[in-house]
Amino acid sequence: MAGNLWGADVAHLRSLAQHFGKSSETLLQQSSVLTSTINNNTSWKGADSARFTSEWNGTHRALIQQTARALKQQSKVLLTQAEEQEKASNAAPGSGGGPGRPGTPGSAGSEGSRPGQGRNDPWGPDWLADPDSPFRDGWDIYGLTRALPNLRAGLFDLTHFISKADSVSEFFSKDFRNVAKAFQDSNMFSQLFNTSSELFDGRWDTALNLAEGGKAATFFEVGGKALGGLGVGLDLLDTVNHISDGEQGAAVYSGIKAGLGVASFAPPPVGTAAMVASGALAIYDNVPVVHETVNAIGGSIADGAEAAWDSAGDAADKVGDFFGF
Secondary structure (H helix, E strand, O other): OOOOOOOOOHHHHHHHHHHHHHHHHHHHHHHHHHHHHHHOOOOOOOHHHHHHHHHHHHHHHHHHHHHHHHHHHHHHHHHHHHHHHHHHHHHOOOOOOOOOOOOOOOOOOOOOOOOOOOOOOOOOOHHHHOOOOHHHHHHHHHHHHHHHHHHHHHHHHHHHHHHHOOOHHHHOOOOHHHHHHHHHHHOHHHHHHHHHHHHHOOOHHHHOOOOOOOHHHHHHHHHHHHHHHHHHHHHHHHHHHHHHOOOHHHHHHHHHHHHHHHHOOOOOOHHHHHHHHHHHHHHHHHOHHHHHHHHHHHHHHHHHHHHHHHHHHHHHHHHHHHHOO
């Protein structure tokens, strides 16, 4: 069996490949529509407009297209792995390779398994506690799908929030919330991006400006909060199970994601910053090429730091003083 394919559910692989492919197409379509809207805009003029248009064409658009290509490529990889798995299973019927058997990603302690996978006695039902259950796979896809609209909206707003704040303390002050809200309400692109983000987050009441207090507004408001609360709940559940399994690093990571999910409910700019961080982690968790690249860079930095520390010798105290250790 080629690569890291130890045994997998062929149907799930193909379903995930299909979702990745569709997400790629959606991102490319959104990129095309936004590019046309931004470049043909006549109502927003001036230095800010020119700068953002340049940033969009030079950076933001390229990021979306790069992510779309990564999703498309990973879709092809998943289809290839599904075919290899199917051939291997047909060639050796009854052999290992089904989910949950020894040596596969579904077994406790198996090599290459995801954190918390194959727990002997997880807290909560398997469809919630198992990171590889169909429900959790679907939730991951949903998280990835909404990550880019959230990042796009959040990064645009944060760039302008930061430019309007005179200090860090002012940025996080209660009074600055009004400044942030006023910008979001008055800027056309902020409204456009946040509407797209709210649609993916299930907050159709604000995205569609539904009458406050009406049945439709209440329904979507509750639904949007329920989706956000579910994400926080899943991260907390993972945290509990990681702690019970002695996986301290994974527990801290899940706890951080849960905290960011809660903070995302806060008003801007705090909620905006938390939304950006949550979106970045969703891409890191669910786009293999991003995950591997970040880990490789992190590993290189860690190795370099260790080498520098070992060679510091007598200068270690001075280095520690410099960094405040």
